[in-house]
Amino acid sequence: MNNVETLCNVPHIIGKGAAWFKNLSKTTNGGTKIYGVSGKVQRPGAWELPMGTTIGEILNEYAGGMREGLKFRGLLPGGGSTDFLVEEHLDVPMDFDTIPEVGSRMGTGTMIILDDQTCPVGMVHNLERFFAQESCGWCTPCRDGLPWVEKVLRALEEGRGQPGDLDLLERHGRFLWLGFTFCALAPGAMEPLRSALKYFRDDFEQHIREKRCPWR
Ligand code: SF4
The missing domain is CATH 1.20.1440.230 (NADH-ubiquinone oxidoreductase 51kDa subunit, iron-sulphur binding domain)
Structure with missing residues (x-):
């Protein structure tokens, strides 16, 4: 089964070649990934980034970090049916191979952030x-x-x-x-x-x- 994100990659891979696509990634999982962030962050959203961009980069550089007065406590990296990760995992690359190594799953790549004022x-x-x-x-x-x-x-x-x-x-x-x-x-x-x-x-x-x- 392929989703829209997968199918959107196909014309670019055919046009520019598999090697070009693979090299867009920062890890051995090739290409790009649409990452999303929701929760009490400065700029919730979705961004197409090199596969393997770290959790911390996505959270702090693209989503702008936590809202004023709130602290980061944890995140579900790939939607509601993935395991929580915490502060020690912020440097972990978001890709399909690495996230399982730290006990969760990449899932959709759309993170849900838990702050310190939410139960x-x-x-x-x-x-x-x-x-x-x-x-x-x-x-x-x-x-x-x-x-x-x-x-x-x-x-x-x-x-x-x-x-x-x-x-x-x-x-x-x-x-x-x-x-x-x-x-x-x-x-x-x-x-x-x-x-x-x-x-x-x-x-x-x-x-x-x-x-x-x-x-x-
Ligand atoms: S796990 Fe739940 S949703 Fe899946 S088949 Fe069983 S009852 Fe249905």
Whole structure:
């Protein structure tokens, strides 16, 4: 399956040759990529850049960095079904080979930025609500598991979190993973959840300890 971005490259590759196209890249993944940035940055947008431009370059040079008064906390590099990356990954080239090496996926190449005044639990809850609604219902782990994940995250956000909730979420992260479901929707939904539990665990625990969302 090819998307519009792929097909738009074809006339240029035919006209100027494969070597020309490959050399546009900064890495062994050839050509260019349309990268996007959304979230509370100075200039959200999309830019066609050499493949392998780093996360930090895209965020700071093209999107203009964070809005006044906000700090960067993390990002989903390729849309809602990819794993969070954090500050230590800003120098990582955005290409199909390198992003998996640091634990995520390039996906669409359209980054969603998390700032320090947005609740990571609330952000993940919003994503899981979307995925739960999108489940087609064909297989049990996805059909029943995603609404359960959404329910637990909603409880955390509303100050009704329980000490066992994080274990429950982690179990879902295992049982809705590749090989347990018919398509990639449920495993994709688990990527932001599993990585948020890894990088923002303190925030989840704070919700349970204080019985409230600290950002509300
Ligand atoms: S994993 Fe895919 S096939 Fe299974 S219920 Fe979810 S959306 Fe449907």
